[in-house]
Amino acid sequence: MADVEMETQMGLDSEEDYGELSDAELQEAFSKGLLKPGLNVPLEEPKKAVNNIEGLKMCLAEFKKNLPWVERLDLTNHPAVDVLAKIEGTLNKKQSSGEIDAEDDFQREMYFYRQAQATVLEALPKLKKLQIPTKRPDDYFAEMAKTDQHMQKVRKKLMQKQMAIEKSEKAKKLREQRKFGKKVQVEVLQKRQKAKKAMMTAVKKYQKGMTDKLDFLEGDQEGKKGSTASKSQMSKKGPNAKRKYKDQKFGFGGKKKGSKWNTKESFNDVSGFRAKTAHGKGGKKFNKGGKKNKRPGKETRRKMKARK
Amino acid sequence: VTIANDLLLFFDQENVSLLVLPDLSGKWKNKERVLVFSSRGINFRTRHLMQDLKTMMPHSKADTKMDRKDKLFVVNEVCEIKNCNKCIFFEAKKNMDLYMWVSNVPHGPSAKFLVQNVHTLAELKMTGNCLKGSRPLLSFDPKFDKEPHYALLKELFTQTFSTPQYHPKSQPFVDHVLTFTIADKRIWFRNYQIIEEDASLVEIGPRFVLNLIKIFQGSFGGPTLYENPHFQSPNMCRRLMRMEKAARQKERQMVKEIRLEKRKEVKEVLTEDVTDDVFVTPAEEKPKEVEHEAPRPSKSKKKKKLKLTELKKRTLLKRKGLR
Numbered sequence: 001m002a003d004v005e006m007e008t009q010m011g012l013d014s015e016e017d018y019g020e021l022s023d024a025e026l027q028e029a030f031s032k033g034l035l036k037p038g039l040n041v042p043l044e045e046p047k048k049a050v051n052n053i054e055g056l057k058m059c060l061a062e063f064k065k066n067l068p069w070v071e072r073l074d075l076t077n078h079p080a081v082d083v084l085a086k087i088e089g090t091l092n093k094k095q096s097s098g099e100i101d102a103e104d105d106f107q108r109e110m111y112f113y114r115q116a117q118a119t120v121l122e123a124l125p126k127l128k129k130l131q132i133p134t135k136r137p138d139d140y141f142a143e144m145a146k147t148d149q150h151m152q153k154v155r156k157k158l159m160q161k162q163m164a165i166e167k168s169e170k171a172k173k174l175r176e177q178r179k180f181g182k183k184v185q186v187e188v189l190q191k192r193q194k195a196k197k198a199m200m201t202a203v204k205k206y207q208k209g210m211t212d213k214l215d216f217l218e219g220d221q222e223g224k225k226g227s228t229a230s231k232s233q234m235s236k237k238g239p240n241a242k243r244k245y246k247d248q249k250f251g252f253g254g255k256k257k258g259s260k261w262n263t264k265e266s267f268n269d270v271s272g273f274r275a276k277t278a279h280g281k282g283g284k285k286f287n288k289g290g291k292k293n294k295r296p297g298k299e300t301r302r303k304m305k306a307r308k
Numbered sequence: 309v310t311i312a313n314d315l316l317l318f319f320d321q322e323n324v325s326l327l328v329l330p331d332l333s334g335k336w337k338n339k340e341r342v343l344v345f346s347s348r349g350i351n352f353r354t355r356h357l358m359q360d361l362k363t364m365m366p367h368s369k370a371d372t373k374m375d376r377k378d379k380l381f382v383v384n385e386v387c388e389i390k391n392c393n394k395c396i397f398f399e400a401k402k403n404m405d406l407y408m409w410v411s412n413v414p415h416g417p418s419a420k421f422l423v424q425n426v427h428t429l430a431e432l433k434m435t436g437n438c439l440k441g442s443r444p445l446l447s448f449d450p451k452f453d454k455e456p457h458y459a460l461l462k463e464l465f466t467q468t469f470s471t472p473q474y475h476p477k478s479q480p481f482v483d484h485v486l487t488f489t490i491a492d493k494r495i496w497f498r499n500y501q502i503i504e505e506d507a508s509l510v511e512i513g514p515r516f517v518l519n520l521i522k523i524f525q526g527s528f529g530g531p532t533l534y535e536n537p538h539f540q541s542p543n544m545c546r547r548l549m550r551m552e553k554a555a556r557q558k559e560r561q562m563v564k565e566i567r568l569e570k571r572k573e574v575k576e577v578l579t580e581d582v583t584d585d586v587f588v589t590p591a592e593e594k595p596k597e598v599e600h601e602a603p604r605p606s607k608s609k610k611k612k613k614l615k616l617t618e619l620k621k622r623t624l625l626k627r628k629g630l631r
Contacts, residue, residue, distance in 0.1 A: 050534060056459075057456050059460060063460070074466045075445065102494075119487070133480060135481070145363050145438050157432045
């Protein structure tokens with residue numbers, strides 16, 4: 001009786017599921033030992049997907065048509081080796097084993113592309129042997145899968161894309177140039193200011209008598225001449241000599257009035273003697289050596305300034 | 309210029325007459341005919357896809373839409389009437405899901421697929437082009453040889469998609485290649501044009517992805533030979549998404565309710581400790597001050613203006629435009 005009681009208690013829970021089995025049958029099963037005490041929950045077997053391998057193979061055998069390759073033109077192959085990836089050293093191990101990441105669009109499409117490439121590379125020599133043409137001759141006009149009109153549209157779209165890219169590139173370059181131009185402008189201004197400062201200090205120095213070289217006057221033309229040898233030559237003769245003479249005559253205020261001249265020292269001083277001039281042989285040097293210190297005109301000076 | 313035009317015309321005429329002549333140097337032996345049609349309720353994309361397939365396969369025939377009420381095996385009869393031995397049948401359900409049947413009609417196997425990611429020939433991003441009716445090269449992934457169900461599918465695809473040699477509507481050149489690849493447990497279909505002999509390719513289209521559902525032994529019926537365990541019907545997918553959303557909402561609701569409950573619940577009153585206020589000494593009482601005047605306004609720290617010199621003041625005013 002105790003068994004029956006337990007059974008009915010337990011049976012209440014699983015009654016709905018075991019609708020087909022009556023109490024009596026449950027009791028029997030329990031006594032046999034098939035059912036254990038406790039709440040019995042029916043476990044559903046996971047649905048097994050049908051995979052009738054034998055059936056598949058049989059079907060394939062029946063269905064297969066043994067046609068020569070010419071009729072089928074099919075090939076099974078791995079994709080061609082990815083040359084670029086190899087060069088870059090990014091050859092994925094996964095890829096070489098055949099696993100493609102379906103989420104990575106570019107990789108996936110490249111995989112398909114390479115597979116097609118490998119097929120083409122294998123098939124073309126075969127086709128050549130069988131004398132099936134693969135190249136359409138230029139004069140063979142035939143209906144294409146896509147109409148000419150459609151291809152025009154495609155071409156137009158490509159052109160548009162190209163132009164858009166070019167435009168954006170131009171805009172970028174312009175922006176860069178403007179930035180660069182601004183930089184250059186700032187630099188030029190700074191340079192000019194520096195040159196001016198240097199010139200002023202040099203002039204002041206000269207005025208105060210600290211240096212007697214008039215090099216700062218040649219600062220403008222330095223780039224143009226480009227040779228320091230001629231510069232030193234010019235600095236020797238040129239205004240320096242004139243300046244020297246004037247200094248001698250008028251410098252240090254009125255000292256020449258009561259002084260002696262043609263004294264022993266001045267007579268013995270032969271520094272002012274130029275042999276060639278004395279003997280009349282410095283003919284070419286009469287014209288001051290040509291364009292020595294010819295100051296360029298306003299336009300040229302403006303251009304030089306701008307070029308700096 | 310007129311002379312050139314005349315020459316061109318002459319040239320064209322000559323070639324136009326040459327062209328449509330197909331390559332009948334051999335006899336057409338491999339009699340494959342594919343019937344491509346659909347059920348009612350397809351959308352424009354599917355219609356275009358069907359058209360594209362018909363363009364690609366010169367050995368195909370078209371038929372009118374089949375009514376949904378007819379059972380599937382009626383398709384077999386339709387094929388027999390049209391004298392076709394292969395069939396590609398598109399079925400659209402709920403205006404959203406597209407199913408494709410590929411079948412060998414009289415007795416052979418058939419397979420049902422779910423079609424996804426359809427792109428047709430008309431897409432401007434696919435720039436390739438090929439002759440209409442030229443024979444394709446077929447390229448298969450080596451994975452097709454590894455499993456028996458894939459091997460069967462490979463044979464089915466080969467027989468369906470390859471154009472027979474010397475077919476009256478075919479062109480003798482081989483200038484495009486169809487690829488079937490297995491990725492992510494689906495079959496990806498692509499169509500490329502062969503430009504150069506060095507295998508440079510451009511995509512022509514169409515392109516789609518096939519998700520295998522079942523393979524049957526008979527045509528549009530019969531015992532199931534293979535069922536794809538990874539396949540989840542689109543309804544199930546949508547249902548799962550909805551359930552996920554619902555679960556999230558439920559959770560949010562529950563959290564809200566718990567919060568309300570917590571607020572409402574009776575808070576515990578701690579037992580008072582008698583010795584708590586032992587050290588509490590009240591402060592001495594201060595004499596109450598009555599203020600008769602209003603208190604000075606405190607200098608706000610925000611506007612702490614330093615004393616401006618005359619010059620600064622002037623410049624400020626000038627800037628403000630008052631001077």
